[in-house]
Structures are given as structure tokens and as C-alpha cells.
Amino acid sequence: MTGRPLIGISTYLEAGARWGVWELAAALLPAGYPRLVQAAGGLAAMLPPDEPSRAAAAMARLDGLVIAGGPDVEPVRYGAERDARTGPPARERDAWELALIDAALAAHVPLLGICRGMQLLNVALGGTLVQHVGGHAEVVGVFGQHAVKPVPGTLYAGVAPEETVVPTYHHQAVDRLGAGLVVSAYAVDGTVEAVELPSADWVLGVQWHPEMGEDLRVVEALVRAAG
Numbered sequence: 001m002t003g004r005p006l007i008g009i010s011t012y013l014e015a016g017a018r019w020g021v022w023e024l025a026a027a028l029l030p031a032g033y034p035r036l037v038q039a040a041g042g043l044a045a046m047l048p049p050d051e052p053s054r055a056a057a058a059m060a061r062l063d064g065l066v067i068a069g070g071p072d073v074e075p076v077r078y079g080a081e082r083d084a085r086t087g088p089p090a091r092e093r094d095a096w097e098l099a100l101i102d103a104a105l106a107a108h109v110p111l112l113g114i115c116r117g118m119q120l121l122n123v124a125l126g127g128t129l130v131q132h133v134g135g136h137a138e139v140v141g142v143f144g145q146h147a148v149k150p151v152p153g154t155l156y157a158g159v160a161p162e163e164t165v166v167p168t169y170h171h172q173a174v175d176r177l178g179a180g181l182v183v184s185a186y187a188v189d190g191t192v193e194a195v196e197l198p199s200a201d202w203v204l205g206v207q208w209h210p211e212m213g214e215d216l217r218v219v220e221a222l223v224r225a226a227g
Contacts, residue, residue, distance in 0.1 A: 005063035005226035007042040009033050010097050010117070012070055013049045013090075032211030033068050033114075040219040042226065049092040052099035059103040064110045064226030066219075067097050067117030069209060072172055075131065078123045083131035085171070098124050110202035110225035112218065115170050118195060118205025125178025125197075133173050133191060143167045143212050148193040154184035155204055156194045159221045166193075166208035166215075173207065201225065 009029060017026035027048030034044035047058060059065070074089040075082045077098070097117070101124040104111045113121040119129055147165050150157035174192040177183070184204070185194035197203035202225035210218050 004041060004043045005223055006045055006061070007037045007064040007066060007223065007226060008045045008047045008058065008062040008100075009037065009066040010068050010093070010100060011046050011048045013092055029068060030211065032209075033066065036211045036216070036219050037066065037223070040216050040223045042219075042223040047096075047100070049096040052095050055096070055099035055103040056107070058100065059107045059109050062109060064222050065100060065104045065112070066222070067101065067111070067113045067120055069115035069117065069170075071116065072131075073116065073119055073123055073129060075129075078128045080128065080131070085132045094120070105197075105200060105203065108201045110222055111200075111204070112222045113205035114211070115207060115209055118207055119172060119174065121197075121203070121205045122174050122178045122181060122195060125181055127174060127178030127181065128176040130173045130175045132171055134171075143169045143209060146187055148185045148187055148208065150185045150194075151183060154182065154194075155196045155198070155202070155221075156184035156206075156218075159217050160215070164215065166206075166210070167212035168208045169212075170207060 011027045011029040014026050016023050017028055029046055037044040071090040072087040074094055097120050145165050146168055147163050149163050180197050180199050181195045183192050184196045187193050193207045195205045
């Protein structure tokens, strides 16, 4: 690697956010995401929702992509009726991030999906989601922890070969796998915790939140692939 790879990170688009004397519409991202990319050796670039037709142009200027955590994927995206416990839709973000994923796969840009990002990767490849699981977000607004077990022989197992305790906060999970994806880690209760696309150069999704922990290995692996 001759320089720091440029890693794009998708962002929220919120109708109102407050800072100083202002409360305005904002594209925003928890600081843990860019800090994680920076600590892993990359340059972080925030990608606010845009016209999906511009995703390929964005990928042409990036070395890697992170699809960040966030709201539930709208169930219509995977052909399901909305469960009462599913959150409100974020349609602009769904459309933009699905286009980013498609563009990254087409351009062979290394891709990491985090929580919602893993779920959206699965949906982009034709998979479905379980709209509610218990025990993975026990206190509202507070990250929990649990162990994940890697599947031997996978990309993820090559990055983190041992059982690892990870920061977690989610209430949805992968159900039917998207085309070409394989599971690369499970929780103790059998919940899919990581998926990857072996046919691609470097495509991984993790259900947990590495930006809330100290383990840099997953994002360091992304940055190496992007370099």
C-alpha cells in the first residue's frame, strides 16, 4: 500500500438534528465509523444519500466501501409484509445503499456491511430477513455484548479465527441467504452473525458493531484489500 485507501461510509439522512443554535436537516454518522476506518489505516469519506444512478461514479473514486448500521430495511425490498415491530422506512437510504452495493460488486470494490449493512447486502443479493429476534438488543439505546463463532475456512475466520465477544445492537437478522453468500459466523443461539461472498474479491457483512469496540481486525482487513 503506497497511501491510505479512501473508504466511503454511507450515512443517515435525518429530517432534524441539533448542534449549537441550529436544528436542521442533516446527513450524519456516528463518529465511531470514521474513527474506526482512520484507526485501521484508511481515509474516511462520508456518503450521504444521493441519486442511485450516481453510485457507480462514487465507486469509481473510492478504494473501499462501508455500509453503516441504521434503520430497518423496508420489508417490501425483500417481498415481505411489514411486521408491527419493524421500524419506519428509510426509502432514500435503502435505494442509495442498494445502488452502492450493486456498484461496488460490479466494480470489485472491497465492501464491508455493518449490521443493517449486512442485512442490506443479503437483500441486494435476493435474500430475506427475520423481522424480529430477541436477545440482541436487550436495553433500548444501549449496546450489549455476546460471543460469535467463526465458520472455519471462511474469509472472516481468516481475520478472526477464535470465538470473539462483540458489541451488538439489532432486532433483525438474515433469514434466507442471498445468491452466492455463505455464513461465516454464528451467535450461540444460531443467529447468523457474518456473511461473505466467496466469488468476490473482498465482500463481508457482520451483524455486530465493530465501531463500538476495540477490535480493528475486520476493518484493517478491509483497508488492506482496498489498498
